[in-house]
Amino acid sequence: MTTLTLSRALNEGLRKALEANAKALIMGEDVGKLGGVFRVTDGLQKDFGEARVIDTPLAESGIIGTAIGLALRGYRPICEIQFDGFIFPAFDQIVSQLAKMRYRSRGAVKLPIVVRVPFGGGIGAVEHHSESPEALFAHTPGLRVISCGDPADAYTMIQQAASSDDPVLFFEPKRRYWDKAEVDTEGGLAAALPMDSARVLVEGSDLTLLCYGPMVRTCAEAAVAAASDGRSLEVIDLRSLAPLDVETIFASVRKTGRCVVVHEAVVTGGLGAEIAAQVTQECFYSLEAPVLRVGAYTTPYPPSRLEEHYLPDLDRILDAVDRSFGY
């Protein structure tokens, strides 16, 4: 066991991925000499060379489009999109090409490409640097969408994503990059939870709290706070947003009878809406209250001086828990 920050855990995981497969590549803006603006790829170009850790021109569509071509040639690119809000120039390549080419080819083509996206707010950034666009990709058939919430998952999930033969959108909670935790860098991936499985992070009996990415830590804290009020919250880190591990969700909600979904993304049309619909459909007779959602308001991301009002926090989550128990 080693104590690592989440960004360092990703770095170690990427190193393992590059070692595991000679066809694995890293490509993106500033990922080489600089090591990425968050230093996630620090030192990798030095150790693996410029042909495998590629500083690309500043063009996101180009990053994904050429990654597709490299994958067609047998390579396994791991792309970095520098910030969530910069993914949209690549949106067409991701949605129209990356997600659909295998289907178009009736299975002849595979595109083992990882798209790493630092996402979410809370770092006092300027516009376009704090967004949570994951639902747009979870809505797109042909992509796997996953997110890590702590350093241990960061380390294993980035390796699992790199070894997947499907395109994977990998959302990294950028404000948790500096969170530290114990990571087992000795054990292999065999014992790791599959990347498309949810994890019951905190067991509880009264209410199911669903979250992912940056909200995992906040929800774990909410469970501690709620316990002092005598409420036992079960916290589930979804980890995979497409596909959703609905069996784990349903089993928990059937047990607790209450469900609150938490994400930084805009509530309208978000993952919470999908989960609420599915839980209502499958767990209807177990529910004591409607599924509630905690997330961003239906506004663009506000200036950073306002972000603490905009982002879900401990109190907003506990408020939703209270409302759920009010039914």
Add this chain to the structure above:
Amino acid sequence: MAVKDAGRAARPGERAPASRAPASRAPAREPERPERRADPAELIQLLTPEGERVEHPDYPLEISAAEVKALYRDLVIVRRIDFEAIALQRQGELGIWASLLGQEAAQVGSGRALGPRDMAFPTYREHGVAWCRGLDPVKLLELFRGVSHGGWDPTEHNFHLYTIVIGSQTLHATGYAMGIQRDGAVGDDGEAVIAYFGDGATSQGDVNEAFIWASVNNAPIVFFCQNNQWAISEPLERQTRTPLFQRANGFGFPGVRVDGNDVLACLAVTRKAMQAAREGQGPTLIEAFTYRMGAHTTTDDPTRYRLSAELESWKLKDPIERVKQYLIRTEQAEMTFFDEVEAEAAAVGSRVRAACLQMPDPPPTSMFDDVLTTQTTQLATERAGFAAYLDSFAAQEPVLAEEGR
């Protein structure tokens, strides 16, 4: 022969020596200043519209009678396939068809310049290139009939899937070329990529990004732009104020304009550019100056936006007729040869037609296949639900029959 034209040609004949630098140290090439010829305002041509063979100092072409006849055969057959497909669409057998009429020479000339290990990335109109690569035209009809989205294996003929979003494939082609570099497959006995696109696509960001990536990586790629003068209803003036081949200068690699209705010139120019790419000399932009003689697709009506006189003037530059005239004039072919080619084209057309008419619809549940490499629980559940839903109708069918449909 130098035909006066608006543009100025760079000189791909004079390049830096082939770089043997490994991909890890790419970009290896100093950006070179493309040298301008004394009279650069030209369109490279080796066969005039009248069928007269002319020489060009940068593109000497040794070609036998048998080879010219083979090109003629390709041209006639791909036009026939196209003709058949249009007819099939008109008869309701295809949903839509994008005709290549007028662009046969650009496609056959460039397509025949490729080696078996080279990789081609088409748009959705490269039926002639598909033919040259050996893809069964019936596969193309599958797409336009709505039986598949393409569905061929790109590695089988080194011919990638048709790409419908304009310009996207140029980035895929560039990435593939970067893969060739990383495989060390540049140099003697190297491989290269050709990316097809049209004049409209040159306005797309992806195409411009592809130029940049190819340039800074010195990637082994040829950008083959069929400038057919029209992007659906929009003439070239709506896309550019610069001759398209000149754009290459700004990106740091050579650009050249070729008579796109001259199969020999397209062959020679593409051969040279592909060879340069294979040897590690980087990208070339070829602008094949041609004309879309038909509609954009079978849904289009060109009479709304262009004059028939324009079409008539381009008919005089027909890509097939000039080859025939050349073969007759030089007595390289008997009249029986032309009859034989016609008969063969008719046979291909008939075969394609019959295959199209016999093409079954795919089973409904096949729409759940190949979304991901492994079937997710969600997709398996949706598929099972849909199958049960379909079965519920099958159970009702006898009742419907009884009611005297």
